[in-house]
Amino acid sequence: MSKLAVVAIGGNSLIKDKTRIAMPEQLECVKETCQYIADVIEKGWNVVITHGNGPQVGFLLRRIELAVKELPLVPLDFIGADTQGAIGYMIQQSLHNEFKKRKVNREAVTVVTQVKVSKDDPAFKKPTKPIGEFMEKDEALKHRKDGWNVVEDAGRGWRRVVPSPEPEEIIERDAIANLVEKGSIVICVGGGGIPVVEDEEGLRGVAAVIDKDYASSLVASSLGADLLLISTAVEKVALNFGTENQIDLDKMSLTEAKKYLKEGHFASGSMGPKITASISFLEKGGKEALITRPEKIVEALEGRTGTRIVAE
DSSP, rough: OEEEEEEEEEEGGGOOTOOOHHHHHHHHHHHHHHHHHHHHHHOOOEEEEEEHHHHHHHHHHHHHHHHTTOOOOOOHHHHHHHHHHHHHHHHHHHHHHHHHHTOOOOEEEEEEOOEEEOOOOOOGGOOOOEEEEEEOHHHHHHHGGGGGEEEEEEEOEEEEEEEEOOOOTTTHHHHHHHHHTTEEHHHHOOGGGEEEEEEEEEEEEEEEOOOHHHHHHHHHHHHHEEEEEEESSSSSEEEEEESSTTOOOOOEEEHHHHHHTTTTTSSSTHHHHHHHHHHHHHTTOEEEEEEEOOGGGGHHTTTTSSEEEEOO
């Protein structure tokens, strides 16, 4: 078998205009990203693709809110499933067309993925993950009767917040592994996966959001991947990001990554989860993690750019 890379695509990289999310424009972004992934596959890698869905969930929630006088609200776990299916469809169609153009005999398939979390995760007692659009106070408070947690966000308006528990198990892990073994390019754990808990009656979805990078790391570890590749908005990870003392990093050891994270170089809302996910992957036996921009993926694999994080 070829070496296996789990490639995590950010949800924001799949849209160009953040004020709207028209599907034709989003599909064009997906097509562009899939060209880079096809390049990786042509280099001899087997690939599992994960992706974010934050903007897509936000826009879908807004559509649902606008239709609330006519239609019932949709639970968050169903919205996660909807966006997994829609984004997966765009990725697998784009890869199919790219493979046909390149005469590559591969197929892509989407697995709508559930990810088990603990019902006792502390995150459920303190929801902090904002989702959806800003609302006026009166509108936000009305949603409390729907079971929403809503908070005022630094004077910018009110937003819904949900728990962000740690992923523990990929429910469809064996199905994904079987598809990978047969040579399929698998798209899975979209948006971090659909969070589910298990009780005496079995699995049930919960209103929560799992960090996409953490879930991608868990997929990579559980499949024994050789590489966790996280695409993001910057070409390289940096210390003192955005200051005149910024230092771009070509390579970090696991010890250095932990040290820089502890020192606060990586913000919790941006690079922090990516570094934490990379650390977790390496601690569970992964060989290396790589962080770079989507269009720089091949150059990064060849060691010409990007930031590598390696075990000691």
